[in-house]
Amino acid sequence: MRQIAIYGKGGIGKSMVSSHISFGIADRGLKVMHVGCDPKHDSTRLLLRGKMPKTVLDTLRKKNFDIKSITLDEIVFASPLNEECRGKIYCAESGGPDPGLGCGGKGVIEAIETLQHLNAYKELGLDVVLYDVLGDVVCGGFSMPIRQGYAEEIYIVSSGEIEVLFAASNICKAVSKFTGRSGARLGGLIGNLRELKNEEEILTTFADMMGTQVVGFIPYSEKIKECSGKGMTLYQLAPDSKECDAFRTLTKNIWNNKMFTIPKSIKFEDLYAWWRTIVKK
Amino acid sequence: MRQLAIYGKGGIGKSTVAAHLSYALADQGLKVLQIGCSPKNDSTRSLLNDFPRTILDVLRGKEFDYDAVALSDIVYESPLTFKKGGKVYCAESGGPEPGVGCGGKGVVEAIETLTRLDVFTTLNPDFVLYDILGDVVCGGFSLPIRQGYAQETYVVTSGELEALYQVTNVSKAIKRFEGRSGSKLGGLIINLRRVKNELAIVKDFAEKIGTQIIGIIPYSQVVKECGGEGETVLKRAPDSEEAGIYRDICERILINKNLVIPTTIDFEDLYEWWLKYF
Numbered sequence: 001m002r003q004i005a006i007y008g009k010g011g012i013g014k015s016m017v018s019s020h021i022s023f024g025i026a027d028r029g030l031k032v033m034h035v036g037c038d039p040k041h042d043s044t045r046l047l048l049r050g051k052m053p054k055t056v057l058d059t060l061r062k063k064n065f066d067i068k069s070i071t072l073d074e075i076v077f078a079s080p081l082n083e084e085c086r087g088k089i090y091c092a093e094s095g096g097p098d099p100g101l102g103c104g105g106k107g108v109i110e111a112i113e114t115l116q117h118l119n120a121y122k123e124l125g126l127d128v129v130l131y132d133v134l135g136d137v138v139c140g141g142f143s144m145p146i147r148q149g150y151a152e153e154i155y156i157v158s159s160g161e162i163e164v165l166f167a168a169s170n171i172c173k174a175v176s177k178f179t180g181r182s183g184a185r186l187g188g189l190i191g192n193l194r195e196l197k198n199e200e201e202i203l204t205t206f207a208d209m210m211g212t213q214v215v216g217f218i219p220y221s222e223k224i225k226e227c228s229g230k231g232m233t234l235y236q237l238a239p240d241s242k243e244c245d246a247f248r249t250l251t252k253n254i255w256n257n258k259m260f261t262i263p264k265s266i267k268f269e270d271l272y273a274w275w276r277t278i279v280k281k
Numbered sequence: 282m283r284q285l286a287i288y289g290k291g292g293i294g295k296s297t298v299a300a301h302l303s304y305a306l307a308d309q310g311l312k313v314l315q316i317g318c319s320p321k322n323d324s325t326r327s328l329l330n331d332f333p334r335t336i337l338d339v340l341r342g343k344e345f346d347y348d349a350v351a352l353s354d355i356v357y358e359s360p361l362t363f364k365k366g367g368k369v370y371c372a373e374s375g376g377p378e379p380g381v382g383c384g385g386k387g388v389v390e391a392i393e394t395l396t397r398l399d400v401f402t403t404l405n406p407d408f409v410l411y412d413i414l415g416d417v418v419c420g421g422f423s424l425p426i427r428q429g430y431a432q433e434t435y436v437v438t439s440g441e442l443e444a445l446y447q448v449t450n451v452s453k454a455i456k457r458f459e460g461r462s463g464s465k466l467g468g469l470i471i472n473l474r475r476v477k478n479e480l481a482i483v484k485d486f487a488e489k490i491g492t493q494i495i496g497i498i499p500y501s502q503v504v505k506e507c508g509g510e511g512e513t514v515l516k517r518a519p520d521s522e523e524a525g526i527y528r529d530i531c532e533r534i535l536i537n538k539n540l541v542i543p544t545t546i547d548f549e550d551l552y553e554w555w556l557k558y559f
Contacts, residue, residue, distance in 0.1 A: 039416070041548070042446070097419045098453075099450040099451070100419075100453065100454030101423075104422070105417075136384075137320055137416075139376075139384035141384075164292070171379070225476070230559060231556075276510075
């Protein structure tokens with residue numbers, strides 16, 4: 001079983017990207033579980049026809065955190081897209097804290113522990129687990145898939161914007177910090193373009209600086225924005241579009257990827273100085 | 282002294298809005314303290330032309346010995362010249378070491394350290410602006426609301442579902458701490474992202490939760506370019522339409538008396554409603 005984590009800054013499109021990866025992998029005839037690890041709990045929305053599932057944390061709260069009284073079907077939901085897909089997609093959402101109280105990363109920890117407790121990966125006979133994780137706050141909670149070695153492969157969704165590259169460099173630091181104990185490696189960057197000047201060059205050079213690669217570029221596109229409004233992936237909405245092809249290529253590159261590295265780390269000041277020279281070109 | 286919290290989803294442009302607001306307030310001859318409460322520590326970049334050392338980094342360097350920290354270690358005055366002798370002071374909370382610890386801890390530590398050092402009486406600012414990540418409204422990131430530091434909260438949003446969701450989370454936190462903190466919602470600042478029907482969406486949404494729209498910022502290459510250069514449009518393009526918009530927002534906040542406890546909406550209902558626009 002392959003376990004993959006997709007990290008990225010909030011708003012960068014990591015749920016959009018990871019939903020397409022999940023569908024693309026499942027369509028190879030495989031069983032995939034997509035675990036949304038973002039308090040916003042909308043990671044799996046495109047895979048559930050726009051519906052938001054109950055979160056693991058909400059279900060746990062309702063049962064006073066009595067983990068033994070929870071069954072798998074209360075927290076894992078089969079995708080209705082399975083009818084049009086060669087494989088199977090299962091969805092789970094970690095959830096987050098009650099607004100204003102508690103810890104943001106707790107949902108991630110509880111979700112993964114509950115899934116483990118219920119033996120979800122064996123029960124469902126999964127080939128792939130994909131964690132879609134918020135990367136703004138690389139705290140103990142949100143780094144759990146890396147830290148505990150649940151995810152052996154990490155991909156980071158990034159644009160060429162400086163804040164986004166900074167978030168990416170933080171995620172790289174977490175990977176190199178825990179690689180010894182967890183075995184987690186960086187598989188590459190996924191470029192989600194935002195119409196910035198020299199953006200592909202920025203991302204390719206940045207990847208090089210971090211000792212990794214770019215596994216795919218997703219163009220800036222109105223069509224992709226429609227997915228969110230309509231609650232479906234491009235595989236349903238516009239399977240023949242060039243955007244959908246970009247996702248196919250990306251999924252293929254991830255699936256065939258052999259380049260897993262311990263990323264280098266870079267100081268924010270150096271990153272910023274470099275970034276300024278490249279955007280000015 | 283008025284204390285304002287500016288919340289927003291990561292990437293929505295809240296630091297840009299906060300920095301412009303601080304700039305515009307200072308241009309009115311006011312003294313402003315802007316506290317960046319996002320682990321990314323770039324809230325005050327366009328005011329300092331640089332990234333300051335974060336409070337959490339300074340504390341780490343001194344092994345969390347608060348008595349060894351001086352105000353000048355963590356608060357930096359902007360080198361920019363403002364009209365009428367205004368001033369901007371900047372501080373950045375910082376965040377956890379990647380992979381360990383708590384994300385909201387920076388916010389908690391930053392505010393506690395600043396208040397221990399009597400920042401408000403020492404600098405005597407007219408305005409304090411907390412620029413806060415709104416993606417994870419946990420105990421840490423909700424501190425300015427919960428403890429009543431910020432009596433007024435403004436949320437930067439677009440018409441995107443995730444951005445509106447984040448507004449409902451901040452609203453829930455305000456409502457939850459209503460009794461003890463006195464913190465209220467002052468309005469929404471729209472940062473347009475070229476979503477279909479975007480203005481109608483956010484206007485309708487503001488009405489639904491019982492608040493107002495304080496300003497509408499167009500999607501703009503000028504703002505993007507200035508951001509890339511690490512500058513505000515108020516400094517780099519003071520005569521642009523965008524600069525005028527930021528000054529208007531500042532004016533409206535200065536006279537704003539419409540502070541409310543917002544109506545809360547569950548995500549499922551928000552989503553059903555939002556879908557109607559497509």
